[in-house]
Amino acid sequence: MNLPVIVGGMAGAPLRYLTDRAVQKRHDTVFPWGTFTVNVIGCLVLGFVSGAVVAGAASSQVQLLLGTGLCGALTTYSTFSYETLRLAEDGARFYAAANVVASVGAGLGAAFAGTAFTEALRT
Numbered sequence: 001m002n003l004p005v006i007v008g009g010m011a012g013a014p015l016r017y018l019t020d021r022a023v024q025k026r027h028d029t030v031f032p033w034g035t036f037t038v039n040v041i042g043c044l045v046l047g048f049v050s051g052a053v054v055a056g057a058a059s060s061q062v063q064l065l066l067g068t069g070l071c072g073a074l075t076t077y078s079t080f081s082y083e084t085l086r087l088a089e090d091g092a093r094f095y096a097a098a099n100v101v102a103s104v105g106a107g108l109g110a111a112f113a114g115t116a117f118t119e120a121l122r123t
Contacts, residue, residue: 004061008069016074031095032083035076036103042075043107047114054115055122 019041020034027033049067052058080103087096 002064004065005069005072008065008067008071009073010069012070012073015070016076019074030087030090030092032080032087032099035079035083036099036106039075039077039080039103040106040110042071044110044114045074046071047111047116048118049114050111051115051118055118057118057122 016038019038022034023037024032024034046067049058049063049071053060053063053067080099084096084099087093087099
């Protein structure tokens with residue numbers, strides 16, 4: 001059993017739910033802004049943590065706690081997939097396609113930004 005993963009997951013799951021509800025409540029649209037937000041934040045944090053571990057600024061225990069535990073529970077590929085499918089089935093194909101493109105693009109960009117930020121701190 002890996003305690004850092006469990007602790008990170010225990011923090012990430014409720015954080016995902018609360019963030020999703022708070023963000024979605026502020027947007028009167030069918031676009032799943034809450035899921036988009038938690039996924040992009042998770043990518044940013046994971047990029048930052050991974051970069052810190054590679055740079056030797058963080059331990060593997062920090063990566064387990066924040067990367068695997070927190071980010072694993074915070075982000076949600078299954079909800080992203082379900083919400084995208086629901087948008088398409090409900091006739092909101094533009095929003096479905098926008099969700100895919102924006103989520104993948106922003107997620108990759110956030111992960112890159114996190115690692116780039118960590119790299120910039122090293123120099």
